[in-house]
Amino acid sequence: MKRRLLSAFLAVMMVLTMAPVAFAADTATSDGEALSKLFTDVHAGESGSGNVTVTIDKDYDLTGYQWTSLTVQGYTGAGVVTVEGNNHKITGLNAPLFAGGFAGTSGIVVKNLTLTKVTIKDSTSNQGIGAFINNVDSMPKIELDNCHLTDSSIDSNGGARVGGLIGWTSGYNKQDDGPVDTYITVTNCSVENTKITAKGSVGGIIGHAGANPATYHTFTNNTVTGCTLNSTDDGGWRVGVVVGTANVGEVALNNTTESGNTVTQTGKTAPAGQSNLYGRFVPGTTGKLVIDGTAVFDSSIVAVVDNKGYKTLADAVAAAQGGATVKLLANINGQTVIPADKNIVLDLNGKTMTHTGTTLYNSGTLVVKDSSADKSGKIVSTGNVGIGVNHNSTTTIEYANIQAQEGAVITGYATGATITIEDGVFTALDNAVVAGNGNKTDKNTEGTPERVNANKITINGGTFNGMIKTSGYVACGIYAPWKDNIVVNGGTFNITGGAGIVARGGIVVVNNGEFNTTGNATGKVGDSRVVVPCSALVFDSAAKYPSLTNDSKIQINDGKFKSDVDTIKVVKDDADTNSRVVVGSGYFTTDPSAYCVTGKTGVASDKDGYKYKVGTIEVKDENEIQTGAKVGDTKADASAIAEDKRPAAKAVGASVTSTTLTDTTPITADDKAQALTELVKNKKVTLNQDGKIPAGTTVTVVKKTYLDVTVTAYDTTSDTVSMDIVPKYDLIAVAKTGTDEKKVTLKSAQDAKVGSTEVKVTLPDAFKGKKVYINHNNGANLYVATANATTGEITFTTNGFSPFTFALSNPNVVAEVNGNAYTSFADAVSAVPANGTIEITGGTSPYTGTANKTFTVKNSTSADITVNGQPIEPTKSYTFKYTHSSGGSSGGSSSGKTTYKVTTSAVNNGGVNASPSNAEKGATITITLSPDKGYKLDKLTVTDGSGKTVSTVKKSDTVYTFTMPASAVKVGVSYVKATETPSETKFNDVSANDWFASAVDYVTGKGMMNGTADNTFSPKANTTRGMVVTVLYRLENQPSTSAASFTDVASGAYYANAVAWANANGIVSGYGSGKFGPNDKVTREQLAAILYRYAQYKKYDVSGANSLDGYTDVQSVSSYAVPALQWANAAGVVTGKSGSKLDPKGNATRAEVAAMLMRFCENVK
DSSP states (O other): HHHHHHHHHHHHHHHHOHHHHHHHHHHHHHHHHHHHHHHHHTTTTTTTTTTEEOOOOOEETTTTTTOOOOOGGGGGTTTEEEEEEEEEEEEEOOOEEEEESTTTOOOEEEEHHHHHHHHEEEOOOOOOESSEEEEEEOOOOEEEEEEEESSSSEEEEEEOOEEEEEEEEOEEETTTTTBOOEEEEEESSSEEOOOEEESSOEESSSEEEEESSSEEEEEEOOOSSSSSEEESSSSOOOSSSSEEEEEEEEEEESOOOSSSOEEEETTTTOOOOOOOEEEEEOOOOTTTEETTTTTOOOOOOOOOEEEESSSSHHHHHHHHTOEEEEEOOOEEOOOOEEEOOOOOEEOOTOOOOEESSSEEEEESSEEEEESSOOOOOEEESSEEEEEEETOOEEESSEEEEEEEEEEEEEOTTTTSSEEEEESSSEEEEEHHHEEEESSOOOTTTTSSSSSOSSEEEEEOOOOEEOOOOOOTEEEEEEEOSOOOEEOOOOOEEEEEEEEEESSSSSEEEEESSSEEEEEEOEEEEEOOSOOOOOOSSSEETTTTTTOOOTTTTEEEESSSEEESSSSSEEOOOOOOOSEEEESSSSSSSSGGGGGGOOOOOEEEEESSOOOOEOOOOOOOOOGGEEEEEEEEOEEEEEESOOOTHHHHHHHHTTTTOOOOOOOOOOOHHHHHHHHHHHHTTSSSSOOOOOOOOOTTTEEEEEEEEEEEEEEEEEEETTTEEEEEEEEEEEEEEEEEEETEEEEEEEEEEEOOOSSSEEEEEEGGGGTTTSSEEEEEETTTEEEEEEEOOOTEEEEEEEOOOOOOOEOOOOOOOOOTTEEEEEEEHHHHHHSTTTTEEEEEOSOOOOOOOOOOSSEEEEEOSOOOETTEEEOOOOOOEEEEEEEEOOSOOOOTTTTTOOOOEEOOOOSEEEEEEEESSOTTTEEEEEEEEEEEEEEEEEEEEETTTTTTBOOOOOSSSSEEEEEEEOOOEEEEEEEEOOOSSSOOOOOOTTOSSSSTTEEEEEEHHSSSSSSSSSTBTTTBBBBBBBHHHHHHHTTTOOOOOOOOTTTTTTTTTTHHHHHHHHHHHHHOTTTSOOOOOTTOOBBBBHHHHHHHHHHHHHHOOOOOOOOOTSSGGGGGSSSGGGHHHHHHHTSSSSBBBTTBBEEEEEEETTHHHHHHHHHHHHHHH
16 A cells, blocks of 8 residues: 555656646646635526625645636626625736626626736726726625735726726616625725736726715725826826726725835826826716825815815816816806916816806916817806906917907907917807997096007807897997907808898908898997997098007908998998008908908809899900000108208208119019909909900000118218118009090009119219219129219119118228129129229238139229239239130230149040149149949049149049149049949938939049038038138138138137138138138138139139029129129029029028039030
8 A cells, every 4th residue: 555655746746847837727727616616606697696695715836827807797696796705815817806887786806816917918908907906887786895916017008098906896876776885895904016007097996986976985094005006098197006097986985004115107297296096087977086085185175276175166266277177077157266376278068158248358378178078057147247357468269159248359458468269159140249349438447538549350160149138239240449459260150130241340360251141220339329230341531540550451361241231331422532441352242342352343143142242343355455664753761860950951852763663573463364354353454245345445464663762860960871772663554445544553562673783873962973882682783983073963783772872981991893892892892893993992912813814903092002922003004914825825914824724635434624724833733532332443544735644542432633834734544343232321301302302422532521510410400611612712722811801710720721721712802801701601702702712713604694683582692792603603602592582682591502512613614
């Protein structure tokens, strides 16, 4: 017998040794099945089982076992399931112990049981998840006593409400359908070292407490420690140490102990001052939350702010801070006032606010909305106004249903208030729906006789219903009696027995909306004795409100307007000549032509229910309408000048003329259509039945240009006159039949686009016979002219207009060329035409500036000067000659140096550049290779004039140098396919489709520019003047140079040598004040000028010049930059921007600099 027992023991031990994993699984399975059997043996939760008790007889380890949560089928006869844990523990559950139950007399009672190392992961449930119980739905009895959860995790991303012990609870309170009160009691329980993450509400003990008023929770002597609780819900705060969300039921928390817990909600912040024991509470009309005997919420709460309840709305408003939401939980009777220092959101939440006077009065910042699903909330005034506002308040109505006796929304006597209406339903039973206020005395509540700050009312949408009860009055949709600014962008106005809009002051602009008015009576609106009709649009200036100004009007930009009488009515006396209703577009039931803007009239509608729409009369034959031009008289204003000098100043302004003032703005087909429309509307032309212009009548659209001159300074002490000269034009429709000519002005005082223009001005006597310096556009352009000795008249040509200053001296002028003045000699050299003359009148000798052209310099100073090393005595001249030669010498009488040409042969599969392309013997020439992608250098040859090979020095794979011989040189290059393509530099902010992509590759590939970071080029960033000259300096292999003399160029700056080199070689000259501005953003015209002078320095051909008149902004080009831009445009370096613009004053971006550098290198030789 002993031997048999020993053999059996050894066999078992062998099995254990060979299969330990299988044994562990068998243990979990065994424990799981055994635990499950405890429940099934007593039919726990099964239909008809009644009340049963399950006794836990030991510790169970269910790690790895798939537990099936138990459901208590109360609706089919299951009773209360009681689990007596006997202080045992269950380890490793992967699902809740109970799924929950439903209805009947069922219940779940668990005592003296610990669940540990529970791991639940769920992605589908949107109900409740808890380690002990998932969902409680109308189960009368739920009790947990001395139950514990430790070292566990629950992770749900399906939207479930998750608690450590219980997920979700609800009772049932329909009295006609078997109500079930549900009582949940949790006593002496704990949750420790547990992590809960969910998309819904999260609570340490219960996720969602009470989805129905008939749910009653009592939590006593419970502990939550060391837990991590997080919700990813994107709604309001709903995470708590005990309760995540409490909703309409009752919850009591007594003697809770908590420590070391982390409570978070992604992207949210816990409400200030709120206990962390609960997250969110929505009490409804029956709910209650009590913590340690103190009611946080109960059924007497009428409003909630940040999850804290208040028993009066006034208390809630007082507690709200910084834009907090005050949410109504009950109907409110009486007036509610928002103080001036408050900024709140009032959520009607389906509730009703009622008062006999003004129901809601705002002095602060208020947003009104209704979060209820059916938008059933209301603001009701049985005797006055729904919402009234005070001075300087801000009111936004996102949605509201307002029913009022006198007006839904009214400013009263407020000033500086802002009202914005987004949506809602607004009804006034016996007055205006939306209104300002005001009367003939126009006093506010403090008795101040004049209000100064206009209110602003914006209506973006909503339905507005108006009607009238008081005899002798008519209803009104919008009433504007004061100088309010009212803008209507949308909404529907249904006014029975009244007008859509009645204005007596201010400005009302309708951009869209629908106005439907009925009735044919007339009556009063507001306190006026003037009666008005039931029209959609009424302006009443006859009432003579003090707020009425010449600008007061109703302006219609679009919309639909329907009335039983005339759609538009203006009530005014003969003294009022202003246009009070101005219509630009829209649909009408009666003809709006008399009120249409210039060029528009009433035509047949294409929309049912409306007879007219605003449009233009169709031009049957556009060729029948001619165009013409004329120059009108100058309009001069000198009101800014002192009264004693004003007549003389105005005479100077009126003397400004131009005989060829040509505007480039085209006369369009629309202009012609508007011309015909205006002539017909104003009864200047009557069309034939076929819509054509009668024979013998000509229609012409005439553009009358003129100069608008404002004299801004007239100083007889310093002999200076300043004025703004602006070219303008009027567009006039002219109908001529025989000698009878009728005119209608279509457009007035339009800005004219005028290019280079000759201007004449007669200046005061002090200017007669003297040289006059004309400073244009604050120094951007300088001109010179000599005033007639008898009349004082001067003539000059300007490339643009406004402002001008005329003076007898200008200390900044250095040189003059053909009536233009320059503050640097280099600018004058750039501007002087070939064989032209530069007159030196100021500045400091020596003067430096070279160009590939012959020019003469005249010394008009009183001292000897030196120009490019050549002395010139006063009144003397010297001619600097330039000879262009492909292989021989190039120079002038000022230098005598001999240079030789470097030419490059045509090359396939890439490019080559030799710099400089003209050089003296002994100079270093740099060859830069640029093979196409996938190619490399095959052969490089350099030969002199006799065919001998010139040796080269390799600096890198793409850069070679050689020493210039005493003859012309030819460079030959060939490329072959590379076996391996070099990696291409890529920038994250440069797309292959960008217009500048190839330019960026070019300049970065040649080392001319670098990225701003490893993967960033910053194409839209600006470039400085210092950066530009540094690029050119690098192209020249950074030759040695002396220090620059500019005061703002530090010797150690990265650009210092580049600026000094560029200045020494006439490429840059600075601002003429000793400053260069190295960190100033380089403009497009400055960049063109720098490249122009660099080309001259390189002795490239700069003879090409294109006219710039085709660009709309040519008049803004500075005079010094005109030759440079003309050359750059001809060379393809500057091609302009969209809209036919040069944008000369615009800052050059890095992309634009890269493009101009690439074009320069490729096009300029």
